[in-house]
Amino acid sequence: MGTGSTQTSQLKPQEEAELNELARVVLADTEKAWGSYFKQHGQNYTPTTLVLYNGGTSTACGMGQSAMGPFYCPGDQKVYLDLDFYRDMQTKLNSASDAAFAYVIAHEVGHHVQNLLGILPKVHRMQQQVGKKEANALSVKLELQADCYAGVWMHWASTTRDPATGAYYLNTPTADEVLGALQTAQAIGDDRLQARYQGTSNPETWTHGSANQRAAWLQRGLDSGEIATCDTWSAPRV
DSSP, rough: EEESSOOOOOOEEEEEEEHHHHHHHHHHHHHHHHHHHHHHHHOOOOEEEEEEESSSEEEEEEEGGGOOOHHHEETTTTEEEEEEEHHHHHHSSSOOOHHHHHHHHHHHHHHHHHHHTTTTHHHHHTTSOHHHHHHHHHHHHHHHHHHHHHHHHHHHHHHBBBBTOOOOOSSSOOOOHHHHHHHHHTTHHHHHHHHHHHHOOEEEEEEOOOHHHHHHHHHHHHOOOOOOOOOOOTOOOO
């Protein structure tokens, strides 16, 4: 996990330290989960790097800024997360539980998994060959699959014991924590964000999916724990 900073965070030092520790634990657990999955399928998992920053940071995909929210850069295979996004989760999304924050990280790691599986570059090539509306629809499928992958990880981490300690990698999320993660997925749905900032919502311009879609695909992965259930590409409707 890396760090980068150009501005002072609005978070208190203790909050930053706690988020750094939580992010480190979540990232390590995603490595165990996806490492196990890839090994079962005769492949090796190459871990991503999580870069926590404040305000802005340089990436292989250009300048990362807090206004962009969390994102994955395939150019350097790193996940970027502005620590003040946690503040936004508290003040704007009304969801800042550990499970909700873990979901945000796991979603971006999901994009890394898509990259390693060849899904991400394939879809990016397809997007360059179609119009804006079709490209947006492909983006929605990518994002919903990453939501489902996050759910798969949450399922795995809460049902698999660490052989060294005997403890679960992730304490089984309580109903409230699962609800917090689902509420976060809904809060960053395109329909809700567009309605908040534009006063209206246009499905043709969605790039991540609606509130209900994001929650549904996260729940699907959480319930099944199986990556095969996350095939947004063959689903008759997402």
